[in-house]
Amino acid sequence: MPTQDPDALGTNVLTIALIGPDQQRRNGIAITLAGLQSGLTREFTAYPELDEVPRILHDGYDVIMVDLDSNPEYALDLIEAICGGGSPTVMVYSGRTDPELLVRCMRAGAREFLTQPFEANTIAEAMVRASVRKPVVKPAKKSIGKLFVFLGAKGGSGVTTLACNFAVSLATETGQNSLLIDLHLPLGDAALDLGITAQYSTVNALQNAARLDSNFLSKLLTKHDSGLSVLAAPGKFAQSQTTHDDVDKLLAVARQDFDYVVVDAGTRLDLADSSLFDQATIIYLITQVSIPELRNSNRLVSEFFTKTSTKLEIVLNRYMPRSLGVDEDHITKALTRPATWQIPNDYATARRTQNTATPLSLEDTPIARVIKQMARTAAGLPPAAEKKKKFGLF
Structure with missing residues (x-):
């Protein structure tokens, strides 16, 4: 992988976790994100277990994007666990528009609901909103390591x-x-x-x-x-x-x-x-x-x-x-x-x-x-x- 200039990251760069068992939908989001150069993305090819959520939150992602369609009920549980344990912006992406699921996602804590086709402008606007929510300064540790x-x-x-x-x-x-x-x-x-x-x-x-x-x-x-x-x-x-x-x-x-x-x-x-x-x-x-x-x-x-x-x-x-x-x-x-x-x-x-x-x-x-x-x-x-x-x- 070629080394990138860290200046390209900017001061408001977002770290993004992209969680999606479905490769086609996940690739669609990943390609759009790469085109936007909106952040550094790590892809998860399967839903993590709920007891793995604290470890994911510990990695400090600014945005966590979750595929809804592969297993909607489990995805909702995962969203709720993420939102209950940390402060990243949770975005849900789906191949269909379902008003009932949209409401349930928002109740679980998701801030954005993205549907195919994944338009660059729509995702870019969602990332801008996530950047605004991002804490400016991390909480200080009580003691140095x-x-x-x-x-x-x-x-x-x-x-x-x-x-x-x-x-x-x-x-x-x-x-x-x-x-x-x-x-x-x-x-x-x-x-x-x-x-x-x-x-x-x-x-x-x-x-x-x-x-x-x-x-x-x-x-x-x-x-x-x-x-x-x-x-x-x-x-x-x-x-x-x-x-x-x-x-x-x-x-x-x-x-x-x-x-x-x-x-x-x-x-x-x-x-x-x-x-x-x-x-x-x-x-x-x-x-x-x-x-x-x-x-x-x-x-x-x-x-x-x-x-x-x-x-x-x-x-x-x-x-x-x-x-x-x-x-x-x-x-x-x-x-x-x-x-x-x-x-x-x-x-x-x-x-x-x-x-x-x-x-x-x-x-x-x-x-x-x-x-x-x-x-x-x-x-x-x-x-x-x-x-x-x-x-x-x-």
Whole structure:
């Protein structure tokens, strides 16, 4: 998908959820919306379950458009649930005009009733009315979100894999608003690891730092199936001349809107001059048990983390205690402290999930269990209950 200029979004851009099991009617609406350039649209190809409505509302859509004809009675229940739980403008679209259903839709809370053929002018006018109803400012959060930074002692340490899976675990284990920011520029791979295609990137955010606010940032994000929001690195190599002030602005805006912000910093030590490390709740230094990486880790801890030592947690990735060649005492001495986390080595599982863009943390494997525990500990949650093995199974 080609990258669009975020200036085209405008200040009153609407985020739209288009819900419709009938592909022909849904496509008719989607094509008209694309022609109007009235907002960013996400299509749902089936009616969501009613218990999924809170999650949809949590995504903050300005407009939710619901197909009435595929199942009118269920669609009415869905409209009522949406209107009762949030403040988006609900529009109903149908292939026929039925005065009785029109009245029932309005009673359920729908503000617009659109019928085929879907005229561009009619939909444009409905979107203008929705834009007028849109809140100008989002309610302020009571406190800023926690910031978790993943940094590698050396390239290839597995920073992106751990950052992505940690972020997914945060979103799924806590159910709270979580954001992953890929600052491993210009070649970050978070989107690739998560199997998502991002229309906008971290570069768009940093290059527009002067105008960056909650509304603008929300238009740049891509949603993962886990509920995690992602600000990806650009899909193509992009030259970006940004300042540490730009990074600070991005982090400040992100923490206003999200309970948890996870940053994949790769091996970017230049970010030490920004507020990234100082403001971090936890800094995860990712290393492996090899002489070059332990040496790098020692130098990083001594140079950058003497003042923030209480925030620093060292993660030994691809850990194989029986074939290290270096005992734990020497590891602790090299790191100047014991490692907080040990991620077991399971190259086959890690490679398989990368190739299929399936987060490790969504499976039940030794690696997933450690990452899930990292996320739960960071969020202040108790340890997850271990699943008991069934008799005779190993």
